[in-house]
Amino acid sequence: xxxxxxxxxxxxxxxxxxxxxxxxxxxxxxxxxxxxxxxxxxxxxxxxxxxxxxxxxxxxxxxxxxxxxxxxxxxxxxxxxxxxxxxxxxxxxxxxxxxxxxxxxxxxxxxxxxxxxxxxxxxxxxxxxxxxxxxxxxxxxxxxxxxxxxxxxxxxxxxx
Numbered sequence: 001x002x003x004x005x006x007x008x009x010x011x012x013x014x015x016x017x018x019x020x021x022x023x024x025x026x027x028x029x030x031x032x033x034x035x036x037x038x039x040x041x042x043x044x045x046x047x048x049x050x051x052x053x054x055x056x057x058x059x060x061x062x063x064x065x066x067x068x069x070x071x072x073x074x075x076x077x078x079x080x081x082x083x084x085x086x087x088x089x090x091x092x093x094x095x096x097x098x099x100x101x102x103x104x105x106x107x108x109x110x111x112x113x114x115x116x117x118x119x120x121x122x123x124x125x126x127x128x129x130x131x132x133x134x135x136x137x138x139x140x141x142x143x144x145x146x147x148x149x150x151x152x153x154x155x156x157x158x159x160x
Contacts, residue, residue: 033097035064038157041090041125043132043140051129051136052090058157067093067157071106074118074150082138084111090125091157107144108155119149 037059041052058064071093079085089108094101105125108118121144129136 033095033100033102035068035093036096036101037094038064038067039092039094040157041092043088043129043137045132047132048130050127051132052088052125052127056157063156067091067155070152070155071104071118071120074152077117077149077151079109079117079119079141079146079149080111080115082134082141084113085109085137085141086112088137088140089158091155092125107140108152116152116154117149118152119144121145 037057039054040056040058042055043052047053058067071091087110091106091108093104093106095104103124105121105123106118107121108116110116129140
């Protein structure tokens with residue numbers, strides 16, 4: 001009987017130690033590989049091109065490390081009304097794991113009070129809008145979903 005109690009005790013201690021040991025907080029990179037590139041798209045009202053438009057490709061290693069951490073930050077907050085959304089971006093994070101590339105998409109918006117919100121969304125980027133206007137903005141936001149948004153700090157991806 002004592003052997004069973006000792007074994008149970010050792011098992012519990014082992015589980016406690018392994019569950020409390022520090023882990024790599026770059027979960028996004030553990031699961032998906034290394035962040036290699038971020039493509040940045042902007043929905044523009046003043047353009048005749050198909051929307052959203054690719055406005056930048058970010059590949060600086062230091063900026064990518066910061067971007068991976070930034071994407072996990074933020075506090076849950078309700079998205080303002082579509083009329084208050086000033087700009088809409090799509091960030092396409094591309095992770096490489098060997099020969100495999102995985103895309104993770106985030107919608108990033110700023111409002112008229114210069115607050116920023118972000119949400120990861122499933123699917124792929126569809127460039128299917130010839131003219132971006134208020135109705136199209138509402139349609140896109142409804143497709144992505146009006147819940148599970150996070151308030152985030154301004155993205156360094158746009159400032160470089």
